[in-house]
Amino acid sequence: MKIYIIGxxxxxxxxxLRIFEKKHKVVHGxxxxxxxxxxxxxxxxxxxxxxxxxxxSAFLDVPLAExxxxxxxxxxxxxxxxxxxxxxxxxxxxIHFSTDYVFDGEKRTPYIETDxxxxxxxxxxxxxxxxxxxxxxxxxxxxxxVSGLYGRVVSRAKGYNFISLFLRKAKENDVIEVVSDEILxxxxxxxxxxxxxxxxxxxxxxxxxxxxxxxxxxxDFASEISRQMKLKIKVxxxxxxxxxxxxxxxxxxxxxxxxxxxxxxxxDWRESLREFLKEEYI
Ligand SMILES: NC(=O)c1ccc[n+]([C@@H]2O[C@H](COP(=O)([O-])OP(=O)(O)OC[C@H]3O[C@@H](n4cnc5c(N)ncnc54)[C@H](OP(=O)(O)O)[C@@H]3O)[C@@H](O)[C@H]2O)c1
Numbered sequence: 422m423k424i425y426i427i428g429x430x431x432x433x434x435x436x437x438l439r440i441f442e443k444k445h446k447v448v449h450g451x452x453x454x455x456x457x458x459x460x461x462x463x464x465x466x467x468x469x470x471x472x473x474x475x476x477x478s479a480f481l482d483v484p485l486a487e488x489x490x491x492x493x494x495x496x497x498x499x500x501x502x503x504x505x506x507x508x509x510x511x512x513x514x515x516i517h518f519s520t521d522y523v524f525d526g527e528k529r530t531p532y533i534e535t536d537x538x539x540x541x542x543x544x545x546x547x548x549x550x551x552x553x554x555x556x557x558x559x560x561x562x563x564x565x566x567v568s569g570l571y572g573r574v575v576s577r578a579k580g581y582n583f584i585s586l587f588l589r590k591a592k593e594n595d596v597i598e599v600v601s602d603e604i605l606x607x608x609x610x611x612x613x614x615x616x617x618x619x620x621x622x623x624x625x626x627x628x629x630x631x632x633x634x635x636x637x638x639x640x641d642f643a644s645e646i647s648r649q650m651k652l653k654i655k656v657x658x659x660x661x662x663x664x665x666x667x668x669x670x671x672x673x674x675x676x677x678x679x680x681x682x683x684x685x686x687x688x689d690w691r692e693s694l695r696e697f698l699k700e701e702y703i
Contacts, residue, residue, distance in 0.1 A: 467513070613687075
């Protein structure tokens, strides 16, 4: 099949490219190839050349989104909605990614796909209305919720991911403080990409939770990185600041739909971390 991957220069997009190009013909790029904010031009850009579109682009700087509401909504709702609409019209499969930040974290047991969303910040809200809009105009679209991504390519938007930032700090400090009151499932982009291929091949539509397995605080995740890398630093727990942007304290997703379909290939977060560190750093 011929697939257009939007955002292939990014953290997730680069692994989506790595996995999909083994089996499919792909056209891919970042905003220099096609800027998704140019919503009116998408239909003519895409023409009749593709069987599927995978959108890995987003506005994902959480603090910046608080003061860039229009841009966040344009990137996370209007643009993907337009793409979803064009894909439906042309009978093209559409795959999109969303986030654990659609939830408020009050539940304290893993969220399933049908749980009520209640985002706490602008980024989460813009992703949530994006999900709703996409599935409204294109019920056959697949929207995979991922969380705490890390991979070989760091986030384009942020210039780092949790692991690269932690390892950078570890070179310069003996003690590193990490928040212990945000619990989630950090997810290796290579696993998410392999899972996306399976979702694509099996034609699964709607909201799909697709994170690594298990749950951990950022503090425990950092401690495990330190342990596996045999770092000679002290990781110290701290509470998230009450002045910073509201984030869910608990945003673990259960891959319920994938489990029910017998398609869940996501791995335990420790195993994924080990594989990633071995491939990249050890
Ligand atoms: N990162 C996380 O921890 C995390 C957690 C939960 C959910 N997610 C979701 O996962 C998805 C992928 O995130 P990521 O971390 O891989 O993002 P990323 O590394 O920042 O990559 C974003 C990609 O989007 C492209 N892009 C940005 N603006 C564009 C535009 N106007 N037109 C076309 N392309 C544009 C970028 O291309 P350029 O090279 O041209 O800038 C880049 O390839 C997003 O939907 C995000 O919301 C991420």
